[in-house]
Amino acid sequence: MIYERRLAWSVLFRLFHWFFALSIVALVVTGFYIGDPWTNTTVIKEGKIFTMEYMRYVHFIAGFVFTGAVIVRIYLWGAGNRQEKIMDFLPVTSRNLKNLFSTVAFYLYLKDNYEDRLGHNALAGLFYLITIVMAVLQIISGFYMFYPESSFWQSCGLLLFGTQGQGRFLHHLFMWYFILFAFVHFYIVVWNDIRCQDGLISSIFNGRKFRPKKV
Amino acid sequence: MSRNVHGFDLEARLNRRTFLKGCAMAAAALGLSDDMFPKLVKAASSPRRPPVVWLHFQECTGCTEALLRASHPDIGRLILDIISLDYHETVMAAAGNQAEENLRSTLERYNGRFLCVVEGAIPTKDGGIYCKIGGRTAMEILEDVAPKSAAVIAIGTCASFGGVQAASPNPTGAVGVRDLFNARPVINISGCPPNPVSFLGTVLHFLTFKRLPPTDQLGRPLFAYGRRIHDHCERRPHFDEGRFADQFGDSGHREGYCLYKLGCKGPETYSNCPTVRFNDVGAWPVGIGHGCIGCTEPRFWDTMTPFYERLPHVSIPGTNGISSSADSAGSKILGITAAAIGIHAAAGIGKRFLKNKPAETDNT
């Protein structure tokens, strides 16, 4: 079979992906530290490295990067290229619903062939949507704590989470969603890269996927 | 009337000096400018200031105690002097029918002009029978008194948000004033107990400006509940530098380090405790080595516990109440996920062996 290389992901989309992924790594590491500061009185004489102040500083910078990335992704849902638009992968159209079931069968080794698509398959797309929704909740709970004296964030926070204490607790719990997502996501991407011929992993760097050429 | 409280001899009348001192404290808490001060003093000493009806429901009288006794006596006297208490079950001399008569006549004479202070939660379950005074339920009394007042001050976390009575499973259906009544302005002076200065400031604000001070989204006055404890705490530099007490009594605790790891809820609690402090001696819980328990926040008995751990536990579904910390639950789920991934990968490899098929079916 002859393959051709076709553009799947725009530059903005790839930038979103890596800013999103790297900021999450920073947020999880510093978040764990904020939740349970492990350097302690034992290292007080070690100078100003790994202090709470520093970890929070990094957390907040990464938090703003994360927020920017999420805004970009939501913008691309409406204004991106064909693969990036939300209707291309949400399992609400009959095309995507069919794809959802065939992808599940493919992942369960019940089927050997997969539907060739330039964009996301519908199962992945569903989880990417959930991830962005979780990210928005994480941002709101984060800013609720970040601007404790703003009545705007207080109304949002009280409406969605409850008091600062509850917001903080949920912010901590939601972190585990992102850890689990990153874990499973990495496995599935590698698994797909091995099983399929489209060159999935390199596509998130160079934006291009391989498609069977129609003759 | 001369009582002996904590060895202080109380004069029946407050002298002008202590009166001004108390007003100055409240004015400082409110953040009023110097020019406003005479106005405040005038309002506080006006003979035509509105009387106060103080209702007690499901409570421990701790708020009243904190107000009248725990402090250096001046503040207590000041409050009794500034607000003309027409009805207060703990301190009034009248009892029985005479007391009820006082209440009735105040409601009549000052209809729409008196201040109603509520202390304690209101039980609503089974028609509110879990708190009755003079044969009437708390709900009925509130329904009778509050609509006739100029404004309602809910003092303490119980009257504000339900407090310990409302802690899960809330057997009496206890709620705060705002959950039942909002036909008049209601302000929440939460805390268990709240600082007398926050109460005094609110009353003086009302007397001076004829309206209640601005509040946050939970109805608490911003001058007292506008900032988190953590953001004004004297241990905050230790927090920023990463110096924490790990256990009560350890070297970090004795050095005065931050109490975050001992479960301090200062980062999620709004109150003026670190600046106003208690009992005129500059003391407050975190200052003397005990973490904040978040007593000014709604449902703190449920959401701030365990008091000596940073975050609440998550209860594990299907185990009938067994709970674990968020992180150990998270890492267990992560472990299960890793196992599932391992099985999935192994199944793929196994299937390929069984079918004995080459991986590449095409020859590009």
Ligand code: HEM
């Ligand atoms: C080594 C690491 C990673 C690689 C190689 C990688 C690769 C990829 C690839 C190839 C896609 C497109 C998949 C498709 O078409 O279905 C993708 C999408 C995505 N990745 Fe990653 N990823 C990595 C790490 C992460 C991390 C750590 C996160 C965040 C937790 C993340 C979040 C996402 C999201 C949210 C999308 C979907 C974008 C969208 O359409 O909304 N990735 N990734």
Ligand code: HEM
């Ligand atoms: C995936 C994204 C994020 C993760 C995994 C994450 C994780 C965490 C964790 C685990 C904590 C400690 C909570 C505790 O145990 O008390 C925390 C605290 C916090 N996070 Fe995030 N966070 C994320 C995004 C954000 C964003 C977008 C913001 C917005 C600026 C933010 C602001 C904060 C703030 C203000 C705190 C409290 C810090 C303090 O009071 O010292 N976070 N975060």
Ligand code: SF4
């Ligand atoms: S003792 Fe409590 S309020 Fe004070 S800095 Fe530490 S965590 Fe914050």
